[in-house]
Amino acid sequence: MLLACRVVPRELLELLHASTLGSNAVDLELLQGTLAEMGEPAFRTRQVWEWAARGAASYEQMTNLPEALRLELAQRVPLSSLSVEHEALASDGTEKALFRTNDGRPIETVLMRYRDGRRSLCLSSQSGCPLTCTFCATGTMAFGRNLTASEILDQALHFRRGSAAGGSRGPSEGGTGRAAEEINHAVFMGMGEPLLNLDGVLGACERLPDIGVHPSSTTISTVGWIPGIERLTERDGPTIRLALSLHAPDDALRSELMPVNDRYPLADVLDACRRWHEVRKRKVYVEYLMLSGVNDKYEQALALAALLEPRGAFKVNLIPYNPTESGFEGSTREAIASFRQALEDKGVPATVRLTRGRDIHAACGQLAVSAPAR
Ligand code: SAH
Numbered sequence: 001m002l003l004a005c006r007v008v009p010r011e012l013l014e015l016l017h018a019s020t021l022g023s024n025a026v027d028l029e030l031l032q033g034t035l036a037e038m039g040e041p042a043f044r045t046r047q048v049w050e051w052a053a054r055g056a057a058s059y060e061q062m063t064n065l066p067e068a069l070r071l072e073l074a075q076r077v078p079l080s081s082l083s084v085e086h087e088a089l090a091s092d093g094t095e096k097a098l099f100r101t102n103d104g105r106p107i108e109t110v111l112m113r114y115r116d117g118r119r120s121l122c123l124s125s126q127s128g129c130p131l132t133c134t135f136c137a138t139g140t141m142a143f144g145r146n147l148t149a150s151e152i153l154d155q156a157l158h159f160r161r162g163s164a165a166g167g168s169r170g171p172s173e174g175g176t177g178r179a180a181e182e183i184n185h186a187v188f189m190g191m192g193e194p195l196l197n198l199d200g201v202l203g204a205c206e207r208l209p210d211i212g213v214h215p216s217s218t219t220i221s222t223v224g225w226i227p228g229i230e231r232l233t234e235r236d237g238p239t240i241r242l243a244l245s246l247h248a249p250d251d252a253l254r255s256e257l258m259p260v261n262d263r264y265p266l267a268d269v270l271d272a273c274r275r276w277h278e279v280r281k282r283k284v285y286v287e288y289l290m291l292s293g294v295n296d297k298y299e300q301a302l303a304l305a306a307l308l309e310p311r312g313a314f315k316v317n318l319i320p321y322n323p324t325e326s327g328f329e330g331s332t333r334e335a336i337a338s339f340r341q342a343l344e345d346k347g348v349p350a351t352v353r354l355t356r357g358r359d360i361h362a363a364c365g366q367l368a369v370s371a372p373a374r
Contacts, residue, residue, distance in 0.1 A: 027150045031077050040069065052079065053210040055160045055180025080154045082107070094357030097158060101127065101151055105144040109155040109190055111183070112356045120185035121213070123155050125201050126192025131223055133245075133258045135289060137324040138191045146196070149203025155190075156204075156211050159183055183212050187219045187243075194220045195228025205240055215240045221287065223260045224269035233276045243285040243317075244273055248295050249303035257295075270307060277313040286316045287353075290331035290339065301342035308348050316343055316350040322358060 032045045044065070051062045058079065059070040082099040085106070089095050093113040100106060105127035112120045127144030129136070162179040186208060188194040194201045205218055215238040222228060223245050232242060246266075248254035254261040273284045286308065290296050308314040318340055321330030331339070336352055343350040 057161045082154045088360040090357040090360040111159045119183045122190045124190035125194040125197045129192045135326045152204035185217045186213045189221045195222045195225035226264045226272045229272040233279050239280045245287045247289045283315045289319045290336050292329040292331045296331040296335045301339045305346035305348045311347050319353045
């Protein structure tokens with residue numbers, strides 16, 4: 001059941017870092033360059049971005065730009081670096097899009113809609129993932145590369161433009177576009193490990209507020225990549241929320257479930273999180289996947305509670321397991337409830353995550369595309 005591959009190949013990681021540095025923080029640069037070439041004033045870039053951030057689906061809609069300029073931009077600067085290959089809408093209103101990057105890499109993004117008006121985007125930071133967490137579907141697809149800041153933002157802009165659920169007519173049906181939809185939260189819990197692409201992720205986070213998503217409503221979820229946690233601790237700029245995928249209260253089990261634990265063991269990861277908490281004055285969200293008979297025993301709840309010191313630094317989110325091909329079984333509702341109670345009894349705040357979008361394979365850990373990266 002548990003995979004044997006335990007080590008993240010060093011060459012792969014080096015390649016990853018190289019590809020981040022070489023990334024072209026594209027569209028806006030291309031736009032700026034094109035506008036400059038055309039002799040347009042500098043404020044035009046801002047005008048175009050403001051339209052895009054408010055959900056404009058075409059240059060045509062940017063009515064404060066001269067018509068000739070709109071036509072020329074439409075020819076020369078694509079409004080998105082991603083093309084939509086497939087969209088699906090779940091019965092609970094969750095929506096998933098499969099995109100391709102310009103070089104043919106697949107990415108998936110999910111929009112979760114909640115009754116209280118919350119609109120939360122689950123963003124991908126990489127096409128595929130180089131880590132091989134045994135319970136996660138993304139790890140089984142071919143790893144592609146880090147996404148650029150623009151490719152991350154373009155995922156958000158797609159949904160900002162409105163969605164199939166909105167019922168407005170899309171361009172292919174003769175409409176002018178979809179009705180723009182407000183988005184107010186973002187979580188980096190789609191494909192990939194965001195802290196392996198921190199430049200791309202932070203680049204996107206700088207602009208997400210223009211789309212309506214503020215740093216305090218943005219969460220970066222990590223397997224516990226310590227150099228990235230340290231950078232988030234030390235960096236200037238507003239605090240982005242931090243979530244740690246913990247999943248097991250001891251190193252032996254955690255290494256079985258998440259091979260990355262061999263590189264960054266639990267005690268070191270938790271130290272890095274404590275430091276982040278001290279500096280950033282926010283709780284670290286601990287994600288804990290509930291796997292039947294694997295990590296859901298009473299003693300394991302006690303062991304977890306013992307790890308999460310000081311009280312006040314951590315908050316646990318128990319995650320019902322979404323089926324993948326991995327062979328694990330999710331804990332029962334009762335087992336999850338007892339685990340939660342055991343944590344609460346020890347003074348550790350814990351909630352159970354609502355599962356969304358299961359019928360379209362959009363839930364956590366189900367984002368994978370069978371097509372190999374081209
Ligand atoms: N690499 C990052 C972000 C992507 S995964 C990370 O690991 O945190 C986002 C969350 O989904 C993680 O907590 C991950 O462990 C969880 N997850 C993965 N597979 C899952 C599954 N099959 N069911 C439920 N949650 C899953």
